[in-house]
Amino acid sequence: MALKQKGGESSADTKKKRRVGFASIDAGIDANECIKVFLVRSWDEVGATNISCVDPFDLSHFFGEDGKIYGYKNLKINIWLSLISFHAYADIAFESTFDGGKGITNLKPALQNIFGESLLEKEEFIQTFSTEIHYIRTIMSDGAVTLCDPLRKTDDASDTHINEDGSTMEVLRTALHNMPVGLLYSRLVPLILLLVEGSRPVDVTDPKWEIYFIVKKIQDDSGGYNMDLIGFATVYRFYHYPDTTRLRISQILVLPPYQSQGHGCRLLESIYSVALSENLYDVTVEEPSDYLQQQRVCVDTLRLLTFEPIMPAVNSVVQYLTDNNLSKRTGKSTRKSPFGPPRHVTGIVRQKLKINKKQFRKCWDVLIYLNLDSENSRCMENFKACVSDHVKDDILDKESESNMKRLIEVPNGYDHDMTFVVMWSEGGRESDGRDSKPEGDQAAQEEQLNQLVEKEMEDIVEIARKVSLRCE
Incomplete structure (x- = not known):
């Protein structure tokens, strides 16, 4: 076979070869x-x-x-x-x-x-x-100054906090359907989308939405003042049967330059203050992040530490954990043990502090831990055993609720698509003899339970540490 020499290639062939190649792949x-x-x-x-x-x-x-x-x-x-x-x-x-x-x-x-x-x-x-240098100040002109928690007997209970540099901090509350406020909120939506996972803008046309702004007022050279926006929280007023209202926090965000300075806690305290002053039912949070939930438990535990009506119940549980040895108990659950808060105490806390039942249960564990002797190993083992019990009970309760109703897909003779029926299982269990689980599954469940208990203990200890620091 004869080979064509490079020097013998025509200009037309060279031109064609230059056009041959692979397009760049856009991998994104x-x-x-x-x-x-x-x-x-x-x-x-x-x-x-x-x-x-x-x-x-x-x-x-x-x-x-x-x-x-x-x-x-x-x-x-x-x-x-x-x-x-x-x-x-x-x-x-x-x-x-x-x-x-x-x-x-x-x-x-x-x-x-x-x-x-x-x-x-x-x-x-x-x-x-x-x-728009005075934009925030103009928008806030009609906002109502909100007190922090009036139950706290410190300077922080006032409506205005004075900083070392002479600037002042205030929490202002206003309706979100107010047009200028709604416009400001629309400009804040990008920060919500970027920084609050899973968050979506609220409906600013709904009159039941309120927004709380924490602002910093700074004196200027002319004797007036300017205003910086530090953070905000959106709150919805839900009807609660038969004749009251509960507040639900939807979004709470402190702007990045001002985070980790206690401003989020101040917003929470202000919302509680409104619930107390208007005698609303309670305060809840819509799908809080782990960090927000931890901060919320910290704020509520601080409020509970000075709430005298619950202290007899707290002391009773502490005495029980100190005097008994729960390692010798029989049975797999201590539902009848006095570890949890009594029902009447839960009612008082909800009525007087506006802390709902589920939230109070989280704070209760921290309260008990703070009042225990951490050097007493048996006491701390008893505490961990009780935490393990209520974690297990919470899991069993959720499984029971989910097992009461079942959706089962069945063939549909009318159409080729599948349809479903709702089956109610007695006692939350199937009756076909398939309730038993392999030993491997039980061991895996036990391991998962232990991990949940350890995580719960870590959270309790961390929140207790933060509460102790703020009490100093």
């Missing part, structure tokens, strides 16, 4: 890897990347099923969000686009879904630092 880029959000207080910070950066919990769910952005090579998105007006500006930079930009589909719609109308062009965004 993870949204969390290319997007950064910066909080800014002045126009000259716009463009800087060495300032406070928001750490979103997850951006992927805004960008399709796989959480990736397609159509760009070496994409970088820097977003600056103003702490003055809560507008935003996005700087989108990339080296090139794939396929002439035809594959660009999900970037701009996704950013619009997050930031909405608050996303501005750069020039307009920079102007807001001067045109």
